Amino acid sequence: MGTRRTVGVVAGALAVGTVAAAVTAFNLPDPDDSPRSTGGTPAATAEITKQTLVDRESHDGVLAHGDSTTISSRGSGTITALPAEGTTISRGKAIFRLDDKPVTLLYGSLPPYRTLKTGVKGADVKQFEQNLWALGYRGFTPDSTYSWATASVVKDWQDDLGIRETGMVEPGQIVYADGRVRVDSLSLQRGAVVGPGTEIEQVTGTSPLATVVLDASSGRLAKQGAAVRIELSEGKVVPGKIEKVATIVTKADDGQSNTTKFQATIGFDDDVKSQGMAAVSVAFTAGRRPNVLAVPVAALVALAEGGYGVQLVEAGGTRFVAVETGLFADGKVEITGSGLEAGMKVAMPS
Structure with a gap:
């Protein structure tokens, strides 16, 4: 089964490498110092929004009619x-x-x-x-x-x-x-x-079902009753729900450890037609953060002394604010920082 992430999750020492392509290094002051203002208005800006971020982890599956x-x-x-x-x-x-x-x-x-x-x-x-x-x-x-x-x-x-x-x-x-x-x-x-x-x-059964086999490392995603999104072969995305989770244990040869996998059977909320077996992609919810401040990932700038910041655009100039990053999802990142509010503008580095 193939696996892909809709966005990269950044944590600890992996953060700089994961978003390196999206940020530019600046020698910013320590967050405890007074913020430094700069003149001029950036050519491109984005708004700090308050929203629910959902990180989805996609896995390949099969559309059929379930077990026979x-x-x-x-x-x-x-x-x-x-x-x-x-x-x-x-x-x-x-x-x-x-x-x-x-x-x-x-x-x-x-x-x-x-x-x-x-x-x-x-x-x-x-x-x-x-x-x-x-x-x-x-x-x-x-x-x-x-x-x-x-x-x-x-x-x-x-x-x-x-x-x-x-x-x-x-x-x-x-x-x-x-x-x-x-x-x-x-x-x-x-x-x-x-x-x-x-x-x-x-x-x-007569209703089409999607089945996905997950490795043990992704077994946490297979929760009965959990909502998922299924991308059909023609590109249409429909909602669904995990109806059943089965544990599959494969006995190993030559005294090796057994392999455990999880098969998730998914039903559809919408009317889905199926004439036979077809490939699908199922997006499971890997993380969810309600009512957080978020900016586009590309708005982050890397601090020379470590960590990240954003360039806040205000009347008469800009200033840099150090931020803590949280969940990354759908091209956006959760941020927390001193004085930040929804509706503020941040610069988008070119």
């Missing part, structure tokens, strides 16, 4: 129909057909593991009944008991599917997912003979 999930057959037979890759399948629709009978997608986290029939009770019954209700079937109460009323409604559902009306639901008739799915890839072709456990297809 395997759909396997729970029954035996011949695959007679498969969806096309890229197809979106919603609740109540066939995710594939086995012996020309639909295997229906429903929503839920508990996989089917037993036959549902009159008298059966449990969380799996409630999950199934809630799906029937969401599909518009009535005449029963969605609860944890598979009653005669449930069986009657199931017969209506089976009739609509074009399958035998038994009033019972076999595990191989249904598949559960968290929501709508997108068919990412097919594992076999129509006409294949399968048994229980045979992989049929790979599915993902």
